[in-house]
Amino acid sequence: MERLPTPPRKQAQAHAHAVPPRAYSATATVDGQGIVTGWSDGARLLLGYQPAEVVGHGAARLLADVPGEAVGHGWREAAARRRWGGAVVLRHRDGYRVERHVVAHRRPAQGGTGVEWLIVSAVAGPSHPGSDRALGEWAFDRSPCLLAVFDHDLRLVRASAGMERALSLTEATMSGLRLPDIVPHPASHEAETSMRRILDGGEPQDVHLCLDPIDPRRTWQAGLVPLADSAGQVRAVSLTAHSHAPEELIQHRMRLLSDAGRRIGTSPDTHRTAQELADVAVPRLADICTVDLLDTPRRGEPPPSWSAVGLTLSRVAVRTVTEQYPAPRATDRPRRCAAGSPLAQCLAEGRAAVRSGSEDAVIQWVRDDPQATWIRDSRTHSLMVVPIRADDTSFGVALFGRHQRPDPFDADDLWLAEQLAAKAATSIHSTSRPERQHTSTMALQRSLLPQSLPEQGAMDIATRYLPSVSQAGVGGDWFDVIPLSGTRVALVVGDVVGHGIRASATMGRVRTAVRTLADVDLPPDELLSHIDDLVIHLSAEEAGTDNASETAGGVGTTCLYAVYDPVTRHCTLARAGHPPPAVVTPGGVVRFLDVPAGPPLGLGGLPFEAVETELPEGSLIAFYTNGLLEPRDHDIDDSLDTMFAALARPAQSLDAVCDRVLTSMLTHRPDDDIALLIARTKALDADRVATWDLPFDPATVSDARQLATDQLTAWHLDEAAFITELVVSELVTNAIRYGRPPIRLRLIHDNHTLTCEVFDSSNTAPHMRRARTFDEGGRGLLLVGQLSQRWGARPTSAGKTVWAEQFLSEA
Known part of the structure; x- marks a missing residue:
């Protein structure tokens, strides 16, 4: 039955329903004999034919009002070209005419011999008034x-x-x-x-x-x-x-490359090579050049992992055309480079790039990194970021900038900068293996030390670490600061025997074990006993290796562990063969704390003894490793006198105290590593601590809740009352049900935390378990864990304390 033509109005409606709201492309393929071999979904939307109705049939039937001979002649004419474009009138499946502009490309047939035609037509979506003009404006502006x-x-x-x-x-x-x-x-x-x-x-x-x-x-x-x-x-x-670029400029660039070949890499010193790179580039290529090196070359590590965590770089070389503008300084001090910065992206991708000073990423980098503010201050408008890379090893990144020359860097400038960086990378890569190994060991050692000090309110703390410059390599000195429950803080300083990568790796394992045992609130003497067992096991593992004599698994490691409580101002210490700490009273009196020495770790069988002392608020306590007391030019007594004098002098900050101690004690770089930790004690005001002795009676639970609520009202912490009531109720109930008298409730209000503690004289530690469906109990500690940020139990000589900690809002 013949299809009746669709009325024009309905044709338009049907066509409107077939066209999606966005633009699309209609494509079809036609072989050399004019047979349709491919039909896209866009072609279906345009002409209404399903693929099965078109594929395998002649393409001429899709044309409207064209005689057969004319079609054949036009097809033969188009076949002589590679590409054809123009307007054609097509026939919709419903019978109405569709006039479209099409482009036809001749190409080899897919999956066979001969040629075929790819025919494409763009179907525009709804237009917006002025959109074409807006696009033109954007193109002009950008x-x-x-x-x-x-x-x-x-x-x-x-x-x-x-x-x-x-x-x-x-x-x-x-x-x-x-x-x-x-x-x-x-x-x-x-x-x-x-x-x-x-x-x-x-x-x-x-x-x-x-x-x-x-x-x-x-x-x-x-x-x-x-x-x-x-x-x-x-x-x-x-x-x-x-x-x-005229011929003269090309010759200028070639002369610059020739000079770079002679001037870059004259020494095995990597820092000098970096400075030579900057000196060659300025002023002939850039107005300013900085070179940042990685702490250790990165080889074989997937670049995306660097970008995810950021990088640690040291700025070792700087050259500028003039000191008139603010300029960066070569500090040689490692700094963290954010993952999203252009430097980190350049190293992660391994590609050089030209960046504009007005880019959002550059502006954000300048805002976040104090070492990049010179870009804004000097009005640097064009930058090149180039990796220093050779033989699949990245050593750092060079940054070139222009603020005096008005023209930005172009592709030729970028190629030239890459050649200079490649020359420097080749020289650095040829540095002797011992120096590279020393650099790797230092990088490992730094990565295992704390990258930042944790937030805590018990002490003000400053630290320093100086690596050894001896041929033996970097040792295993370390320090740590560990926040504990009840606003307490643990301070650790240790020294793993030996030098090199194995000593640093052993240090990392010992430090991790100390942190783990500190989290379960072991007393200092018990903690050192467990670490002693660990070192013995490490020694046994090393016994069968070729390098067993190098480190002996850490046997002979020394450690000093101290816990300070700002509520009582008591400090409990134990040491394993480590030098005793020095204390400076608020009045300026310097003395050693009398802490029993104890044997070095790894010997086994000998006990450790802890000592407790009270420190007045504002006392200064200094922890250090023995490298500080082993100078070449004077004996140990002179070293102690010098350290005491440096600690006793008033200073504006603890950082100044650290610097003064090192400056007065050292006349040269040390032969052994030095770790120094100086802390000033604080005391928690008495009105921030509330303590109650409770009767050993289940009826006292409601009284405990009321006492806690009244205290929070006095502290203006009413928003924490609901959670605190639940926590107090559960902890006091558990102490009465499973513990022994006496029972004591204590609330501690620090700057940003509220700690609830319940003491009883039982030594049985609670543990969380999952209650079954019909169990009547077992959900108390689960509730405490859900309501508080942290909770736990710490043993004491007379029993145990179960605690729960909430983080208070800024309000």
């Missing part, structure tokens, strides 16, 4: 080329972002100026003469521009085109320019 428009008086009315970067001037600043005013150079006057001829009816012209009068070797090839209105009247002139 074009990397130099685009400018000069009015009938030859004064600038528009400038692209590329022109702003090239001249380091904003469009608002240049608006209304003539080209010779913007760039005072004879070439500008010649270009303006050509623009005037164009306004008088001349043809488009090509001219040369010089945008940097200081460096006239760089010129720009510019095109001038008249801009006419709809009546044909020339109203303005557009200028489009591209950088043009």
Whole structure:
């Protein structure tokens, strides 16, 4: 039965329903005999045919009102071309005509011999008034080329972002100026003469521009085109320019590469090589150059993992054209480089890049990294970030900047910078293996030390770590600060016997074990006993290795462990063969704490003894390793006198105390590692602690809740009352049900935490278990764990204390 033609109105409605709201492409493939071999979903939407209705049939049936012979002639004519485009009238499945512009590409047939045609037609979605004009404005504003428009008086009315970067001037600043005013150079006057001829009816012209009068070797090839209105009247002139490198500039770059071959890599010292790279680049390529090196070369590690955690870099070389502008300094002090910074991205991707000073990523980097503020302060407008990399090993990154030269870096400049960085990387890579191993050991040692001190309110703390410079390599000295329950804090200083990577690795294992045992609140003497067992096991593991004699598994390791309580101002200490700590009273009296020595770790069978002492608020306590007391030029007594004198002198900060001790004690870099930790004690005000002795009676639970609620009201912590009531109820109930009298409830209000503690004289420690469906109990500690941020139990000589800690809101 013949299909009846669809009425025009219904045709339009059906077609409207077939077209999705967004633009799409309709594609089809036709073989050399004119048979349709492919039919896309876009073609189905356009013409209404399902693929089964079209594929395998002649393409001519899709055309409207074209005689068969004409179709054959047109097909033969198109077959002689590689590409054809034009308007065609197609027939919709419902019978109405569809006029479309199509592009046909001739290409090898997919999966066979011969050729086929890929036919494509774009079907536009709903248009928005002014959208085309807006796109044109965006293209003009963001074009990397130099685009400018000069009015009938030859004064600038528009400038692209590329022109702003090239001249380091904003469009608002240049608006209304003539080209010779913007760039005072004879070439500008010649270009303006050509623009005037164009306004008088001349043809488009090509001219040369010089945008940097200081460096006239760089010129720009510019095109001038008249801009006419709809009546044909020339109203303005557009200028489009591209950088043009003359022969002289090419020779200049080749001479720079030749000099780099002679001047970079004259020494095995990596820092000197980095400085040579900066000296060659400035001022011939850049106005400023900085070189940052990794603590250790990264080889074989997947680059994305670096970007995820950031990097530790040391700025070892800087060169600038002048000290007039704010400039970075080579500090040689490792710093953390954020993962999203251009430096970290460059190393993660292993590719050099040109960056603009106005990019969002660069602006964010400058805002977050104090070491990058010079980019903003010196108004550096163009940057190149280049990895220093050789033989699949990354050593660091070089940063090149321009703030005096107006032209930004281009692709040729980037290639030149890559060649300079490659020369430096090759030299660094050829450094002797012992030096690279020493660098790797130092990096491992630094990574195992605390990267930042934890937040706690019991002490003010400052630390220092100085690695050894001896041929034996870096040792295993370490320090740590561990917050404990009840606002207490643990301080640890230790020294693993031996040097090199194995000593550093052993240090990492021992430090991890100390942190783990500290988290379960073991007393200092018991903790050292467990660490002693660990070192014995490590020694047994090392006994069968080739390097057993190098470290002996850490046998002979020393450690000092102390716990300070700001509520009672008591400090409990135990040491294993480590030097005793020095204490400075608020009155300036310096003395050693009398802590029983105990044997070094790993010997086994000998006990450790803890001692408890009271420290007045504001006391200074110094922990250190024996490298501080082993100078070459004076004996141990002189060293102790010097350290005591340095500690006793008043100072504005603990950092100043650390620096003074090291400066007075050391006249040279140490032969052994030095770890130094200095802390000033604080005391928690009595009105921040509330303690109650409770009767051993289940009826006292409600009284305990009321006591806690009243105290929180006095502390203006009513928002924490509900959770605290539940925690107090559960802990007191457990103490009465499973513990022994006496029972004591204590609340501690620190700056940002509220700690609830319940003491009883039983030594049985509670543990969380999962209650079954019909169990009547077993859910109390689960509830406490859900309501508080941390909870636990710590043993004491007379029983145990179960505690729960809440974090208070800023309000």
